[in-house]
Amino acid sequence: MFTDRSGLIVWISDSKAASKHLDRYGSVHFISKRLHYAAMYVHTSKLDETMKQLQKLPFVKKVERSYRNEIKTEYSSNMPDKTRFYTL
Template sequence: MFPERSGIIVWFSDLKAASKHLEKYGNVHYLSKKLHYAAMYVYSSRLDETVKQLQKLPFVKKVERSYRNEIKTEYNNNIPDKTRFYTL
């Protein structure tokens, strides 16, 4: 139903240029004025070509991929429940 998206962090030198131009490459989630970075979401199918295009922009210093999709987010509890030993 929803397309698969990946997160990227774009480090930039010019806030005004970043706020104008980054919207056409993906969904800008957050722009940090103080630290000069933007958190964005782009389609996973076009991730590599979008990163290459962003790196060519004159105000972009560095582009980093988010590895959140690759981290296991389902946890299991293998520790036995000790509450039954401490009941009155």
């Protein structure tokens, strides 16, 4: 049901053109007018192809891949719990 998506950060020079044209390539999550970037999600299977297409657009300065889905989010605590030493 859910497709694998990867995040992209697209550095732009024109936010108005970005808001019109970036929807064709994936799901636009956020466009910052002040910092001139757009955060968007694309299908993982078409990631490299989409990055090349986005780089060819005239208002795009740089395209960066987000590594958020590759970061480990399950943590293990090997340290003993010290809260009992700090009770009153």
